[in-house]
Amino acid sequence: MSTHKPGNRSLANPRTLAALAVSGLLLGSAVMAAEGPGLGKPISEAQLQGWDLIVAPDGTGLPEGSGTAAQGQAVYEQKCAACHGMQGEGTPGVPALAGGSLTATPPVMTAGSYWPHASTIFDYVRRAMPPLAPKSLTDTEVYQVTAYVLHLHGIVERDFVLDSASLPQVKMPNAGNFIDRSQVQ
Amino acid sequence: MQNNNKSEPVRSDERITLLSDQVAGNGLLSRRHLLGLGLAGAGGLVTSNVLAADAGVLTRSAWSMAPGKDPSEYGNPSSYAAQVKRLAPAPNTISPGTGASRTPLHLLQGTITPNSLHFERHHAGVPDIDPAQHRLVLHGMVRQPLEFSYEDLLAYPMVSQVYFLECSGNSGANSGPTVTDNSAGGLHGLLSCAEWTGVRLSTLLDEAGVAPGASWITATGADAASLGRSVPLDKALRDVIIALYQNGEPIRPEQGYPMRMFVPGWEGNVSVKWLTQIKVTDGPANFRDETSRYTELLPDGKSLQFTYPMGVKSVITAPSGQMTLTRRGLHEVTGLAWSGSGAIRRVEISADGGRTWADAHIDGDQRELALTRFRLPWLWEGAEAVLQSRATDSAGNVQPSRAAWVAQYSPANRYHYNGIQSWAVSAQGEVKNVYA
Numbered sequence: 001m002s003t004h005k006p007g008n009r010s011l012a013n014p015r016t017l018a019a020l021a022v023s024g025l026l027l028g029s030a031v032m033a034a035e036g037p038g039l040g041k042p043i044s045e046a047q048l049q050g051w052d053l054i055v056a057p058d059g060t061g062l063p064e065g066s067g068t069a070a071q072g073q074a075v076y077e078q079k080c081a082a083c084h085g086m087q088g089e090g091t092p093g094v095p096a097l098a099g100g101s102l103t104a105t106p107p108v109m110t111a112g113s114y115w116p117h118a119s120t121i122f123d124y125v126r127r128a129m130p131p132l133a134p135k136s137l138t139d140t141e142v143y144q145v146t147a148y149v150l151h152l153h154g155i156v157e158r159d160f161v162l163d164s165a166s167l168p169q170v171k172m173p174n175a176g177n178f179i180d181r182s183q184v185q
Numbered sequence: 186m187q188n189n190n191k192s193e194p195v196r197s198d199e200r201i202t203l204l205s206d207q208v209a210g211n212g213l214l215s216r217r218h219l220l221g222l223g224l225a226g227a228g229g230l231v232t233s234n235v236l237a238a239d240a241g242v243l244t245r246s247a248w249s250m251a252p253g254k255d256p257s258e259y260g261n262p263s264s265y266a267a268q269v270k271r272l273a274p275a276p277n278t279i280s281p282g283t284g285a286s287r288t289p290l291h292l293l294q295g296t297i298t299p300n301s302l303h304f305e306r307h308h309a310g311v312p313d314i315d316p317a318q319h320r321l322v323l324h325g326m327v328r329q330p331l332e333f334s335y336e337d338l339l340a341y342p343m344v345s346q347v348y349f350l351e352c353s354g355n356s357g358a359n360s361g362p363t364v365t366d367n368s369a370g371g372l373h374g375l376l377s378c379a380e381w382t383g384v385r386l387s388t389l390l391d392e393a394g395v396a397p398g399a400s401w402i403t404a405t406g407a408d409a410a411s412l413g414r415s416v417p418l419d420k421a422l423r424d425v426i427i428a429l430y431q432n433g434e435p436i437r438p439e440q441g442y443p444m445r446m447f448v449p450g451w452e453g454n455v456s457v458k459w460l461t462q463i464k465v466t467d468g469p470a471n472f473r474d475e476t477s478r479y480t481e482l483l484p485d486g487k488s489l490q491f492t493y494p495m496g497v498k499s500v501i502t503a504p505s506g507q508m509t510l511t512r513r514g515l516h517e518v519t520g521l522a523w524s525g526s527g528a529i530r531r532v533e534i535s536a537d538g539g540r541t542w543a544d545a546h547i548d549g550d551q552r553e554l555a556l557t558r559f560r561l562p563w564l565w566e567g568a569e570a571v572l573q574s575r576a577t578d579s580a581g582n583v584q585p586s587r588a589a590w591v592a593q594y595s596p597a598n599r600y601h602y603n604g605i606q607s608w609a610v611s612a613q614g615e616v617k618n619v620y621a
Contacts, residue, residue, distance in 0.1 A: 035388040036341045040323065040331030048324060052462065053411060054403055054470050083279060093279055095477075102486045107597045109482065116490075117471045124473035127411040131280040131309060134409045178480065182417050182469070182491035 053135075055123040059168035062122065063139040066163035069156060072148030075141050079130050088112075088152040098152035102174065112153025116178050118170040122146045143167075203515070203564050209543035211536035212564035213518070216546045268292070271302055272371055282310020282409070285352065287374025290521065291505045296548070296556040297347070298377035300432050305439045306352050306375065308474070309410035312459055316443040319407065321389075321427070325464035328394030335443045338429060341384040345430075346449070347555045349378040349523045351495045353452035353479050357599030359587065359606070364620050369505035369520075372618060373606070376521075378556035381447050382430035386463070387422045395465055403470040404446050407461040414455040415469035416448060420493075424449050427460065450525035450554040451493040452601070454479055482595035494525030496603035497584050499532055499559070499576035510614030513567050518545075519560045524578035529557040531577040536563060538571035538607065538621045539586070545574070553579070570610040571621050587620055 045052075055061040077086065083094040088110070090096030100108025111121055126142045128134050137145065147162040156162070156170060206215040262269060273286035285306040288298055298304075305311075316335035324330035352375035358365040359372060386402075395418070402421045405413040416425065428436055428447040436442050441458030448455045454474055469475065469491065481489040499522035504510055518536075522529040528551040533542040545559035559574070576584045587604035607621035 036384070036392060038392055039337040039340060040329075040333050040389070040392050043322060043324070043330045043332040045324060045330060048322065048330070051322075052324070052464065054405065054413065054462075054464055056466070056468060057471050058468075060466075102482070105596075107482060107486075107595055109477070109597065111477065114488075115476050117476065120471050120473055120476050123413075123470070124477075127405075127413070128309065128409070128473070131283070131409075134309065134411070177487045178476075178490040179487055180491055181489050182493065185417070185420055185493060 053123065053127045055119045055126070057117040057119045057168065059119065059164055062119075062164035062167060064164070065139045065143050066161050067140055067142075067144030067147050068161055069144075069147040069151030069158045072141075072144030072146070072151075075137070075145050076148045079137070080145065083130075088149060097149050102177075110153065111149055112155060112173065114174050116172055116175045118146070118150060118155075118167055118172055121149055122167060125149075200564075200566075207564075208561075209535060209537070210541035211568065211570050212566065213534060213536050213541075213543045214515075214562040214564055215543075216560065216562055269302070271304070272368075272374060280309070282307050285354075285375060287370050288377045289368075289370040290374050290376065290500070290502045291369040291508065293502070294519075294558075296378050296521065296558050297432065298379055300379070300434065300437050300440075303377040303379060303431070303437065303440060304350075304352065304375050306354075306453065307408070307439070308412050309408050311438045312408045313438065314407060314443060314459060319443050319459075319461065321444065321461060321463070323389055323393045323463050323465070325403075325466050326396040326399040327390075327465050328396060331389070331393045333389070335429075338384050338427060338444065341388060343382050343384055343429070344426060345380055345382040346426075347378065347380045347552060348447065348449045349376065349495075349554060349556045350447075350453045350456060351376045351498075351523070351525075353454055353492075353495075353600045356498075356500075356602040356604075356606075359604060359618070359620075360591065360594075360599045360602045362596070364618055366506070367618060368507045369500055369502045369606075372506065373500045375453070376523075376556075378523075379432050380430075381426065381428045381436075382433075383426040383428035383444070383447065386425040386427055386446070389427065389463075390422065390465070393465075398467055399465045401466045401469050403462075403464045403466050403472075404457045404460060405462040406441070406445075406457045406459040408459050412454075412457060412474060413470060413472040414457055414475060415466075415472065415491075416446075416451075416455055418465070420448065420451075428456075448493075450495065452479060452495060452525075455493065479600060481600050482598045483593070484595055486595075492601055495523070496601055497524035497526065497529075497576050497578040497582040498522065498603040499529075499574040499584060500606045501534070501572050501574050501608060504572065504610065504616045505608055506616055506618045508616045510565060510610065510616070513565055516563045516565055517560055518563045518572060519558065520574050522547075522557045522559055522574070522576040523555065524576065524580070524582065525554065526582055527579035528553045528555075529559075529576055530579050532557070532559040533575045533577075534559075534561050535573045535575075536570045539573055539605075542575065551579075565610070565614075567612055567614075569612055571619065572608045572610065572616075573605050573621070575605055 088098035096110045098112040100110040100113040150156045269292045271286040277283045288304045321333045355375035445458040446460045501520035532545040545561045548558040590604035609619040
């Protein structure tokens, strides 16, 4: 790696620095304090509304809107079922979404049986599905389809209203069975 | 291996000379002794009679008699080396652009992967990004959210470092119950190594000002999948770079042009390509690719999540699967070793299926988090053999046997496979993947 360490932030040599100072290039203290030239342009979180698609398990990032499995069935059958199957059973080369068990031989790992957080379904469908037209579903449609996928595995009722308040409360069957290895570095 | 001399046994006086320096069973020899003899001496010991028989009167070739091609703007390999290419699958019709191509490890030497041969793994194809329109946004738990253009980043201080990159699913075929007949590249080619140059992420995070309480970053790409991964903040500040160059040239579209997050030593999927967003947070996002995928199911039904460093591993690239030894005599056993937890300290080779082992010679510097090339001479006299290599890293981790690896996980898990590779050599010289 380079020898440019955080504790050693001075520029190359004092004479260069003096020359820069004399020529007026060292404007303000930011140039001296930062490791870089400080070219980042300020932006506000408001400007990222609709662009930032990250949804965390605690619901952070969930948009306005809501949907039920009953509403999601039509969307699912129109936009998802061709690949994932009418009951989320999957087709050759495409993962199943519902059913299956981790104690079967071999284990069947579906969104219903395996995924630890409902937020991941919402996040992934919104950013990446369907593969030929990702990000084409409205937020309402994503709530509806997420509710339907959860319903296919029997996790929520058909008329359960999924929204930013209820989604983080959904208990996934396999939650709690993941061992966090992130500190093993 | 070009001399077809299967029927010619090694002369008994040569055999005695060579085997006096045997360092492990079934013909593994000391490299020091061969170096002492000099290359010509060692080669001459075994093949002098062959050379004498083959050498006729030399004539000049046509290319020595007329001028060749002009210099060109961007070079290509020799047409005679056209077989040195990635192992790429047929296009994915269900999810276009999704899939992987593999580095032909068995056709390469040294440790640096040429950019055209670096493995690929895409989750929704390779986007054609105009760098003038691309933005990297740093936001979340920061003092001041910032936006950077590609041109902005080119003006930042950069660092260059050689790092391997390995997909978490690399070698997964060997985790299955049935052995797969494939080449070293076909089995283990989701592995490459390049010099990556870019801006330290810590420099950009300093500029935005990380807020108290932040402990993770969550990053996404600008591809159609908007692939996302979470990385603990301490790693992000330690050695993660925003890579802009790969082996000296702008990184290839398949590797994330105009920029990728490069996370040294960790499973390849976290080095998010086409990087456009870094959101500083107080927890992981639990993206699909860190919950549904890239988690390891255990025998008891629990799963490991956020398994980041790639385990210590090695593979012999020659002789390797689907090759044929066409002559008896002296061969070089060579391969690659690496670890996501440091540098390679030791590689041992066995030619008898793990009964006896010899230390391989390790080329050059033992760089951290980079591929290491190892070598050892081997006298093959036509007997059956099982070649294996076993790596040890600077943290003391030793590459496990396949059986030991398999015992740790559910049969459904194929991620983070780092068991010892066994190549069986038949009496006819055919080399095959086996479980041994």
